Amino acid sequence: MIETKLTKSLGLKHPIIQAPMAWAAGGELAAAVSRAGGLGSIGAAYGELDWMSEQFGIAYGQRVACGFITWAILQKPALLDYALEQQPAAMIFSFGNPSGLVQKVQRYSIPTICQVQTFRDAQHAIELGVDVIVAQGSEAGGHGEKRATFTLVPEVADYIAANAPKTLLCAAGGICDGRGLAAALMLGADGAVVGSRFWASKEALVHPNMQNAAIRANGDDTIRTKVVDLIRNLDWPIRYNARVIKNDLIEKWHNKLSDLEKHLYEETKKWNKGLKNGDPNKVAAFVGEVAGQIREIDYAETVLESISSEADSLLKERSRYVLK
Numbered sequence: 001m002i003e004t005k006l007t008k009s010l011g012l013k014h015p016i017i018q019a020p021m022a023w024a025a026g027g028e029l030a031a032a033v034s035r036a037g038g039l040g041s042i043g044a045a046y047g048e049l050d051w052m053s054e055q056f057g058i059a060y061g062q063r064v065a066c067g068f069i070t071w072a073i074l075q076k077p078a079l080l081d082y083a084l085e086q087q088p089a090a091m092i093f094s095f096g097n098p099s100g101l102v103q104k105v106q107r108y109s110i111p112t113i114c115q116v117q118t119f120r121d122a123q124h125a126i127e128l129g130v131d132v133i134v135a136q137g138s139e140a141g142g143h144g145e146k147r148a149t150f151t152l153v154p155e156v157a158d159y160i161a162a163n164a165p166k167t168l169l170c171a172a173g174g175i176c177d178g179r180g181l182a183a184a185l186m187l188g189a190d191g192a193v194v195g196s197r198f199w200a201s202k203e204a205l206v207h208p209n210m211q212n213a214a215i216r217a218n219g220d221d222t223i224r225t226k227v228v229d230l231i232r233n234l235d236w237p238i239r240y241n242a243r244v245i246k247n248d249l250i251e252k253w254h255n256k257l258s259d260l261e262k263h264l265y266e267e268t269k270k271w272n273k274g275l276k277n278g279d280p281n282k283v284a285a286f287v288g289e290v291a292g293q294i295r296e297i298d299y300a301e302t303v304l305e306s307i308s309s310e311a312d313s314l315l316k317e318r319s320r321y322v323l324k
């Protein structure tokens with residue numbers, strides 16, 4: 001078993017947080033991860049009351065976290081109140097300035113987790129007194145930015161060690177097995193946030209056709225793009241884009257965003273139809289570069305335990321590299 005400051009502070013068996021993935025991370029996945037000893041989270045994302053209420057209902061009885069997309073929830077403050085009433089195990093914010101949100105959550109003594117994509121945003125979150133910083137590298141599935149996990153995590157770890165030793169750190173982006181978790185711990189993190197690998201689990205709210213597209217893909221088949229936000233009419237700040245698996249739709253529009261704007265009505269209609277049918281040619285699967293390491297769709301508990309036990313074995317076994 002691996003014990004870190006994260007497991008001790010949040011009362012976990014494994015130093016793994018399941019990422020709050022929009023629409024994919026519902027109550028069933030969050031509860032399964034928490035039940036198995038990680039921290040599961042509901043991906044409340046852009047905030048929709050009916051969906052949140054249904055998912056919190058499904059997770060009822062398990063201590064799960066709730067994650068919002070910062071810029072979106074700033075426009076719907078009542079939904080943060082609703083989430084807080086559910087007494088989540090933690091609140092997770094990502095993508096935008098979380099100042100006001102963090103201050104509010106702190107008044108409820110609920111742990112705050114902020115996912116950041118740059119060193120500067122990590123510094124800001126640390127100044128706000130956030131409990132757990134998640135340094136997210138560009139390998140990640142879904143939205144993100146340019147920095148790589150391998151350099152962002154140690155840079156933030158050094159800053160935390162020197163300036164805010166009580167703040168905890170997790171690595172996100174590209175972690176889907178024990179090698180990734182062990183590496184994250186070596187880089188100075190106290191744990192890992194895992195998204196894509198749980199997206200490819202039996203409890204995720206994802207059409208099996210989309211999951212199978214991820215099994216067929218490798219890391220080269222993914223791309224960071226703005227196409228998916230334009231088509232879904234989501235007003236994401238310019239600095240962020242989303243990693244998805246390339247398909248004909250993405251190939252067609254990735255370098256022609258202004259042309260896409262002229263065809264938005266038809267393309268959005270086709271997207272929505274594809275979403276309903278789970279058609280990976282019409283809708284892009286939000287998966288990270290770890291697509292190349294996902295071989296099957298397992299139960300979340302199996303995913304969690306295999307990542308943790310593999311990391312445990314590796315950390316013990318690799319000490320043989322050190323000459324006595």
Ligand SMILES: Cc1cc2nc3c(=O)[nH]c(=O)nc-3n(C[C@H](O)[C@H](O)[C@H](O)COP(=O)(O)O)c2cc1C
Nearest residue numbers: 019021022045094140141142173174195196286288
């Ligand atoms: C399908 C999908 C949806 C995501 N949605 C969100 C989201 O709503 N809010 C958020 O903070 N992060 C979201 N993310 C990013 C994750 O929080 C996390 O950073 C990422 O999954 C970690 O990288 P990995 O996919 O390589 O594990 C999403 C990721 C995926 C794969």
